Amino acid sequence: MIEKTIRLVVPDWQAGDNPVYKLGAKVLKAIAPENKEQKTITVKTADSNQTLEKENNVTAQSAVLKNIRNTKKVIITEQPNKIITFGGNCLVSQQPIDYLNGIYGEKLGVIWIDAHPDISNPEVFYNEHAMVVGNLLHRGDPAIQKEVDNPLKSNQIFYAGLQEPTNNEKKLIEQAGIKYKVQDENQIDSERVIDWIKENNFEHIYIHLDVDVMNSDSKNFYATYFNNPDLGEIPDNAAVGKMSRKSIWQFISNFSQEYNLVGLTLAEYLPWSAKEMLDLMNNTNIF
Numbered sequence: 001m002i003e004k005t006i007r008l009v010v011p012d013w014q015a016g017d018n019p020v021y022k023l024g025a026k027v028l029k030a031i032a033p034e035n036k037e038q039k040t041i042t043v044k045t046a047d048s049n050q051t052l053e054k055e056n057n058v059t060a061q062s063a064v065l066k067n068i069r070n071t072k073k074v075i076i077t078e079q080p081n082k083i084i085t086f087g088g089n090c091l092v093s094q095q096p097i098d099y100l101n102g103i104y105g106e107k108l109g110v111i112w113i114d115a116h117p118d119i120s121n122p123e124v125f126y127n128e129h130a131m132v133v134g135n136l137l138h139r140g141d142p143a144i145q146k147e148v149d150n151p152l153k154s155n156q157i158f159y160a161g162l163q164e165p166t167n168n169e170k171k172l173i174e175q176a177g178i179k180y181k182v183q184d185e186n187q188i189d190s191e192r193v194i195d196w197i198k199e200n201n202f203e204h205i206y207i208h209l210d211v212d213v214m215n216s217d218s219k220n221f222y223a224t225y226f227n228n229p230d231l232g233e234i235p236d237n238a239a240v241g242k243m244s245r246k247s248i249w250q251f252i253s254n255f256s257q258e259y260n261l262v263g264l265t266l267a268e269y270l271p272w273s274a275k276e277m278l279d280l281m282n283n284t285n286i287f
């Protein structure tokens, strides 16, 4: 097979109901190391200054569906065998994982590095980014998961860095048959990951990184959900991440040397300081 890696920039902000997700995608695209062999494609997502409405108990469901379909179209046109995805919120992993599962099937394992299980559905929650694992298993939002042509099996997902899920989420994880362990240390237990790879004979690995898995102390990793200046009380489905940045960076880097990484998502990056600078520019009468 000819190697083809693409960089997919997916500025979906609707699924997490915060326009700063879009800025996160822009910044990641701008700072990514240059590589002429890797084509960068930015998926079209709608802009809006209006408050997003719920449709079928899902925030901006039709806009989210459009973003998903646009993402799918780009991937199908490009036919890559490796995908780097810059989010955007966690939803951005849905179509890349679906597509790669279509290529690699049961040889593909997905490491979901996240403080949250993202296995909700519209009956228990309303923001789509918390449903993406549910959608990938065809146990999430019926309107959005229908775009997933190659659903994952529960053994293909490994939760790393997971914090205590809500009672609803625990039920959903158990019903789906995903084995999990709440992470109490501040680093990923690589041995457990490696055991899971061996047990399942995975040959291709996708890593999804939601940066909120990290301790959001300014000296560790600041640009997360939890440092939103407008965030009131922390919702009960948003347990705070505990991981050290150093350990996550090392884990991903080591992993990429030793295993065949076919996909990487960087999600939920919320660059608050870039947002402050943008506010200045937006309100200054020279731009």
Ligand SMILES: NC(=[NH2+])NCCC[C@H](N)C(=O)O
Pocket: 016, 090, 116, 118, 127, 129, 130, 210, 212, 225, 235, 237, 238, 268
């Ligand atoms: N993918 C995630 N960050 N999941 C947890 C998010 C929960 C948070 N309360 C929300 O709006 O939407």
